[in-house]
Amino acid sequence: LSLQQTVPRAEICEVEGIPFAKSTCSTWDQVWKFKARPDDLLIATYAKAGTTWTQEIVDMIQQNGDVEKCRRATTYRRHPFLEWSIQESPAGSYSGLELAEAMPSPRTIKTHLPVQLVPPSFWEQNCKVIYVARNAKDNLVSYYHFHRMNKGMPDPGTWEEFMEKFMTGKVLWGSWYDHVKGWWKAKDKHRILYLFYEDMKENPKQEIQKILKFLEKDVNQEVLNKILHNTSFEIMKENPMTNYTKEFQGVMDHSVSPFMRKGVVGDWKNYFTVAQNKKFDEDYKKKMADTSLVFRTEL
Numbered sequence: 001l002s003l004q005q006t007v008p009r010a011e012i013c014e015v016e017g018i019p020f021a022k023s024t025c026s027t028w029d030q031v032w033k034f035k036a037r038p039d040d041l042l043i044a045t046y047a048k049a050g051t052t053w054t055q056e057i058v059d060m061i062q063q064n065g066d067v068e069k070c071r072r073a074t075t076y077r078r079h080p081f082l083e084w085s086i087q088e089s090p091a092g093s094y095s096g097l098e099l100a101e102a103m104p105s106p107r108t109i110k111t112h113l114p115v116q117l118v119p120p121s122f123w124e125q126n127c128k129v130i131y132v133a134r135n136a137k138d139n140l141v142s143y144y145h146f147h148r149m150n151k152g153m154p155d156p157g158t159w160e161e162f163m164e165k166f167m168t169g170k171v172l173w174g175s176w177y178d179h180v181k182g183w184w185k186a187k188d189k190h191r192i193l194y195l196f197y198e199d200m201k202e203n204p205k206q207e208i209q210k211i212l213k214f215l216e217k218d219v220n221q222e223v224l225n226k227i228l229h230n231t232s233f234e235i236m237k238e239n240p241m242t243n244y245t246k247e248f249q250g251v252m253d254h255s256v257s258p259f260m261r262k263g264v265v266g267d268w269k270n271y272f273t274v275a276q277n278k279k280f281d282e283d284y285k286k287k288m289a290d291t292s293l294v295f296r297t298e299l
């Protein structure tokens with residue numbers, strides 16, 4: 001038996017009505033009680049919205065463009081994934097909480113939590129948060145392929161079935177619609193930089209500059225260009241420290257679909273049928289009627 005066959009699919013549980021992987025529920029009390037420090041930076045996203053990309057940009061900024069330093073460890077180990085843990089298994093073990101607690105400040109922490117489930121200490125400590133949102137259609141397509149290649153996720157079923165699950169919020173980390181809207185609202189009350197994947201694709205330099213300003217950091221043109229270059233899709237796809245080929249061996253099967261898959265805006269057009277698109281748009285309109293948030297589905 002290959003490892004691929006022996007690693008079972010994730011089981012789902014719920015916290016406050018939001019579906020999570022079982023490991024998140026079993027450690028939830030500790031996650032909720034997590035002690036943030038004032039200089040923690042939180043990178044929050046709905047899964048597949050461009051988390052890894054943003055993490056690399058932030059690390060490049062923090063390391064002042066030093067590529068070697070950024071390659072000190074994988075994305076997964078450089079930035080603790082707050083609510084994630086994996087018990088001892090052939091794929092290794094992991095505890096975002098333990099990793100964070102052992103990490104010296106200043107820490108950068110990753111989360112996919114919807115805003116209402118972010119541990120209260122982050123707000124009490126007035127931590128900065130970078131939130132990245134991606135249009136629903138591309139986010140859905142990316143999430144579908146991620147489920148296919150990652151045994152740590154539940155079985156997606158068919159494309160049609162997965163689309164239904166996404167629309168009804170019956171996927172890990174819950175409803176995309178509630179996630180992006182919840183964080184959008186929260187940005188008026190907290191130190192949140194709300195970014196869009198589409199803007200990052202269209203004008204990465206400009207978005208990196210927004211992050212620099214938010215982090216109160218300054219870099220010269222040469223470093224800025226280095227950050228731009230090293231956080232491009234092409235470079236990150238080949239970088240073993242960012243492309244997830246070093247972790248999750250036997251869990252992620254990059255031959256099914258690579259983690260660094262396409263990295264574009266508008267790939268949804270290759271998946272949505274005309275009928276699916278119509279149904280999705282009608283439902284989207286209803287779910288997004290109560291927000292000023294606007295997304296671009298093409299550039």
Ligand code: A3P
Pocket residue numbers: 045046047048049050051052053138141142143145231232233234236259260261262263264267
């Ligand atoms: P696709 O599946 O559409 O290719 P996350 O890091 O939140 O899991 O998001 C993964 C998505 O971001 C994938 O989308 C991946 O290819 C894309 N991505 C990763 N690095 C990127 C980069 N440097 N530029 C553009 N897209 C990137």
